[in-house]
Amino acid sequence: MAGYAYVAPSSLDEAVALLSEHAGQGKRVQILAGGTDLLVQMRSVDNSPRTIVDIKQIAETNRLDIGARETFIGAAIASAVLNENADLKALFPGLLESADLIGSAQIQGRASMGGNLCNASPAGDTIPPMIVNAGICVIAGSAGTRELAVQDFVTGVGTNVLKDGEILLGLKFPNPAPRTADAYLRFIPRTEMDIAVAGAAVCLTLADDGTCTAARVAIGAVATTVLLVAAAADALIGTKVDDTALAAAATACSEASTPITDKRGTVKFRRKVVGVLCKRAAAIARDRASS
Numbered sequence: 221m222a223g224y225a226y227v228a229p230s231s232l233d234e235a236v237a238l239l240s241e242h243a244g245q246g247k248r249v250q251i252l253a254g255g256t257d258l259l260v261q262m263r264s265v266d267n268s269p270r271t272i273v274d275i276k277q278i279a280e281t282n283r284l285d286i287g288a289r290e291t292f293i294g295a296a297i298a299s300a301v302l303n304e305n306a307d308l309k310a311l312f313p314g315l316l317e318s319a320d321l322i323g324s325a326q327i328q329g330r331a332s333m334g335g336n337l338c339n340a341s342p343a344g345d346t347i348p349p350m351i352v353n354a355g356i357c358v359i360a361g362s363a364g365t366r367e368l369a370v371q372d373f374v375t376g377v378g379t380n381v382l383k384d385g386e387i388l389l390g391l392k393f394p395n396p397a398p399r400t401a402d403a404y405l406r407f408i409p410r411t412e413m414d415i416a417v418a419g420a421a422v423c424l425t426l427a428d429d430g431t432c433t434a435a436r437v438a439i440g441a442v443a444t445t446v447l448l449v450a451a452a453a454d455a456l457i458g459t460k461v462d463d464t465a466l467a468a469a470a471t472a473c474s475e476a477s478t479p480i481t482d483k484r485g486t487v488k489f490r491r492k493v494v495g496v497l498c499k500r501a502a503a504i505a506r507d508r509a510s511s
Contacts, residue, residue: 223269230277232360235387240362242271243384249273251387253281253296253335256327280360280389281334286311287395292358294390295334300325302333311395313508314402314421314501315349321406322346324413334388340374341415343441347374348421349404351448352436353393361386371438374445397434400425401508403501406440407493409484416441417485420473420497422505424456430510432456437469437502442477442494449476452498461506469502470495 229235242249248270252258258272275281281296286307293302299319302308309316322331322345336346337357347370355370362385370391374380382388396402406419419440425433437452455468479490 225271226274227271228274228277232278232280232387232389235273235275235278236360236362236385238271238273239385239387247271249384251275251338253338253388254298254331255335256323256331257335257339257341275387281387283390284308289395291393291395292390293333293393295338295388296332297334299328299331299333303328312349312353312393312402314404314423314505315346315353315393318345318349318404318406318421334390337370337373337391338380338382338388340376340378340380340445342377342444342446343416343419344446345404345406345416345419345440347446348419348438348440349402349423350391350393351438351446352421352423353396353402354436356392358389358392359386360389365389367392371446371448377444396423397425399427399509400434401505403504403508405497405501405504407497415484418442418477418479418490418494418497420494420501422456422469422498422502424461424502424505424509426461426506426509430460432459432461432465432506435502437473437498439473439477439494439498442479442490444478447476449473449498451476456502461502466499466502470499473498 252274276296281294283294285292333346336344350370357368402423404421406416408414424435435453435456437449440446451472452469459465474491474495
């Protein structure tokens with residue numbers, strides 16, 4: 221592979237220094253968290269020379285901390301590892317289900333939530349659940365660390381806010397309040413291992429009488445970035461998340477979407493399906509929060 225270089229720093233300081241050095245010299249660097257997208261892209265649409273920086277040896281990117289108030293998930297932790305953690309699945313079932321949808325068992329042994337987010341695909345399955353769970357990106361660079369809401373991280377198709385010399389360390393999520401639950405659903409043309417034609421994530425909180433007191437709804441694969449749909453959340457808040465409220469949330473998602481027509485689905489089809497997915501995901505989240 222002439223023209224490529226590979227390094228696997230063992231510490232965050234080493235990684236940041238390496239990234240800063242390359243940035244100062246105008247040399248291209250690409251981070252490898254799992255590599256399941258990166259390696260495919262290098263063999264197809266983007267094979268220009270670069271230095272690949274593998275972050276899987278860095279302690280901070282492999283840290284999983286389920287605290288009393290918040291949870292931290294390192295950017296390089298494989299989906300297969302996350303899906304074996306019963307405590308994590310109990311806290312964020314929808315988020316973990318989305319990670320379990322990405323590729324085969326072999327892919328999940330490498331792929332990470334952090335990599336899925338940085339790849340910045342509109343159809344990234346873990347991004348809508350990250351957003352509805354109020355995820356926060358922890359970003360490190362030569363100037364120190366900064367934090368940014370996941371909903372503000374992706375800037376377009378394949379682009380994100382990371383500056384030269386920066387790395388996504390991981391993601392923070394506030395632990396769910398009582399009677400709070402999430403859910404994620406997607407539509408794909410095949411039974412497995414395909415890219416979402418549309419996806420919807422919902423997280424909601426119920427009062428003791430079943431009234432929805434808080435909600436967040438996000439939809440994917442129907443715009444250039446994942447969309448947080450406030451109107452859909454508003455349609456659920458103050459209701460018992462009954463059929464009328466679910467239908468209103470579905471309509472809001474369909475109206476917020478701005479999809480394209482391609483070989484996998486038309487604009488009309490995607491708008492319809494994303495509403496259906498919202499309705500079903502909200503019902504699942506409601507039932508989980510009730511139990």
